[in-house]
Amino acid sequence: MVTIKDVAREAGVSVATVSRVLNDNGYVGADTRKKVMEAIAELNYSPNEVARSLYKRESRLIGLLLPDITNPFFPQLARGVEDELSQAGYRLLLGNSDENIQKELEYIQTFVQNNVVGIITATNHVDYKIYEALDLPLVLLDRASENYPAVYADGREGGRLAAKTLIEKGAERITLVKGPANIKPAQDRFQGAIEELSQADVDFSVLSTTSYSFEEAQGWAEELFDKFSDTDGIIASNDIVGIAIIHEAMERGKRIPEDVQIIGYDDIPQSRLSYPTLSTIRQPAYEMGREAAKLLIRTIKKEPGVEQTIQMPVELIERKTTRKE
Amino acid sequence: MVTIKDVAREAGVSVATVSRVLNDNGYVGADTRKKVMEAIAELNYSPNEVARSLYKRESRLIGLLLPDITNPFFPQLARGVEDELSQAGYRLLLGNSDENIQKELEYIQTFVQNNVVGIITATNHVDYKIYEALDLPLVLLDRASENYPAVYADGREGGRLAAKTLIEKGAERITLVKGPANIKPAQDRFQGAIEELSQADVDFSVLSTTSYSFEEAQGWAEELFDKFSDTDGIIASNDIVGIAIIHEAMERGKRIPEDVQIIGYDDIPQSRLSYPTLSTIRQPAYEMGREAAKLLIRTIKKEPGVEQTIQMPVELIERKTTRKE
DNA sequence: CCTCTGTGTGTAACCGGTTACAGATAAAGT
DNA sequence: ACTTTATCTGTAACCGGTTACACACAGAGG
Missing domain, CATH: 3.40.50.2300 (Response regulator)
Incomplete structure (x- = not known):
């Protein structure tokens, strides 16, 4: 390993001078600076961050x-x-x-x-x-x-927006998918949606889920349609679950958005590639x-x-x- | 910041002894060890990795x-x-x-x-x-x-497998999507597919692409169907592109897999959630x-x-x- | 001519650990 | 009783940087 001492020796100066050149502070004469720069280039020296970090x-x-x-x-x-x-x-x-x-x-x-x-x-x-x-x-x-x-x-606002959108677009039996209880943003958007749904004139039900994982998303989607087969509007807990729900809805022969509307959350890149493409609440991640x-x-x-x-x-x-x- | 000196003082020993306790090497008397452990717990000491890293x-x-x-x-x-x-x-x-x-x-x-x-x-x-x-x-x-x-x-084998699969399943006008030229694994799987296609009795064409990005995947999919509208088997450069192709095929009213079969590459988690779910060559990432x-x-x-x-x-x-x- | 100030450079302490080495003590072997 | 050996602990050097401080020197100002 090339150290500051090697550079100092090569340039014929002290380590302090090399350090001054490196950090561009203190006084250094023009030709000294040049010599040091050359030595650095010559030896391909790059300072050890660990030593620097220790002192500073x-x-x-x-x-x-x-x-x-x-x-x-x-x-x-x-x-x-x-x-x-x-x-x-x-x-x-x-x-x-x-x-x-x-x-x-x-x-x-x-x-x-x-x-x-x-x-x-x-x-x-x-x-x-x-x-x-x-x-x-x-x-x-x-x-x-x-x-x-x-x-x-603003998760609460996002939740509200999702709910408002489905209501405006004529969904009448909305299913709200509630994300994992220990994840704060999941609860915020859930609360926002609940607020909006509560004060509107629609029926709605809630499906509680405990994860966002790909592995389980499909399970939630199946459970959703098993329990609430006549739902015509779904607010997914996030886009992963939303995409799983699209998949399951298609599987069951439902027409999207005619029979059931779905709205996701996050706007992950792949929500543009689902079929049909997923409407969602975008967070600018x-x-x-x-x-x-x-x-x-x-x-x-x-x-x-x-x-x-x-x-x-x-x-x-x-x-x-x-x-x- | 609590240092090893603080611990040494608290325990009434030298820093060397503390270090020995920490690293569990050298001789340390049982009661000395105990005192040091107590001091460590008392001061909530955790060693500085930077200093350690510098010396070692x-x-x-x-x-x-x-x-x-x-x-x-x-x-x-x-x-x-x-x-x-x-x-x-x-x-x-x-x-x-x-x-x-x-x-x-x-x-x-x-x-x-x-x-x-x-x-x-x-x-x-x-x-x-x-x-x-x-x-x-x-x-x-x-x-x-x-x-x-x-x-x-084994990308070559993967490419071969993808091609072989489409051929076996009766695709006759296969389109092979070639991934970015500067990405080695993309070329391996491409080569493998080419090998297999070349020695089989099928028509095939190649679509060259220059990225794997979500943003552009849809463009490749559109280009693919514009250029090769009668293709009945597509080997995608990866799952992202594969999912975009599914999307575009559905959009154009093609039936999958009756009219066109599609095979992806990677088996990313979301390929299980597309509709229809994407057949693919899995790499155990x-x-x-x-x-x-x-x-x-x-x-x-x-x-x-x-x-x-x-x-x-x-x-x-x-x-x-x-x-x- | 003398002091003062601004430049330029080197010496050595320091950061917080690890470890070589030395010294002390006690137990074991002869 | 005397050497040997094992165990225990402390002192100080070291890792590779940064910087406080000291010192030297040149030019400016009095």
Whole structure:
């Protein structure tokens, strides 16, 4: 490994001078600088981040904690975060928590142990004391909070919008799919939908589900049509479940959107490719990731007047599983 | 921050002793050990990985470089890698290369700068000299190579299998979608399919595409049916494109699989949820990730007799876009 | 001519761990 | 009783950077 000492020797100067050149601070004579630059190029030297991080007590790493990268909503977030961070010279330490407190704790601990300069987390356990004890910039992603800066979309409004849309488009026996109880955003959109449905003049029923996974989505879809076979409007808990419901409806010979309308949530990329294409409530996942990263960077740089919370707009995307009306 | 010195003071011993307790090496008296443990618990101490990493010249980090986490095939790989690594106490530094050499170089550099103990990469630029110069355990994922240990699925065989399947099931005017030219596995499966088609007694045509992205998949599907409207069997370049093709076929009123059969590649989770469900060539992505991680760990630990290459089986998954007989 | 200030550079301490080495003690062997 | 060996613990060097501090020197101002 080429170290700063090797460069210093090669350039015939002290390590302090090399460091000054590297960091562009302090005084360095023009020709000395040149010699050092040449030595660096000659030896193909690149400074050891670990040593730097130890002394400065901060790295260029940022911890990103997601529930499960396998759920297509999260890669979008991750990608947004990464694009923004890498542009600013930060790198990503990634963890999947599976909504499991134990794993979450482990990752937070390694983040700290590795001197990350900030953490972005999409977690449901923000209230736990680990986060309190943390004196690191923290941004919540896809979750709201009183206590920490956060970037999220308005789930309640999204739920309302989904319900309102189905009602407007003439659905009369609506089935609302309720997402996992321990996932906050799932409950927000559920609440929003319930609000809207309650004050409208429609019949509705609720199907409770306990996961968003691909494996189980089909099961929920089957259960839905078994229990509520005459439903003519379905508000899915997310697009995965929505797509499974389309599949099952087609399987059972129902016409979409004539017999049954379906609306999803998230607008994951593949909802444009289902047949029929899925109408859905869009959360701008990629942008949310970017915003979270920007917010974190501003917090790290202690820029004044950092908004504590960014609420991103949700948006109805009308495709083919809702009527044109 | 609580350091080893604080623990040493609290326990009334030297830092060396604390270190010995932490790492469970050297001699430590039973009651001394107890005192140290208590001090650690008392102060809620957790060692600084950065300092450790600096001295030992190795961290517990592993670099994972993927083309694009947003493509649903890769999160599966990533998850497999992560599950296996985190169990062994390693953490993940993640980068998206976008098949872009510049980004790839940057990430490899930060991996090195952060003292990673190994790298797993799904890259097309292994031949570049950066990798040669690297004296770090390296495992290729989803790519084959003469020079490095690798975990990949047999793309040629997969392509052959896809073609053979369509031929057996009676397709007579097959369209083969060729994936991006710069992506190695895309070309392997293409070659395999070409081989099989060439020596069979069928007509076939080739549609060249330049991306796997969701945004463009639909365009390829439209182009396909515009150019080859009477095709009765389609070998998609991957499942994303396959699902887009299903969508477009339905849109154009074609019956699947009666009028046109479609076979995808990868078996991403959502291919089970399309309508009709997509027949496809499965690559065991999650397991590939795990195997790559295992292989890397064995290489890191210098275990003898590490197989240099693991070829995972591909498998035909028959669903509803191919005929039953 | 002398002080003051701005430049340029090196020495050494420091970050928080790990470990080589030395020294102390006790038990075991001769 | 004396050496040998095993066990236990502390001191200090080390990892590769950063930076406080000291020092040297040149030009400006009095």
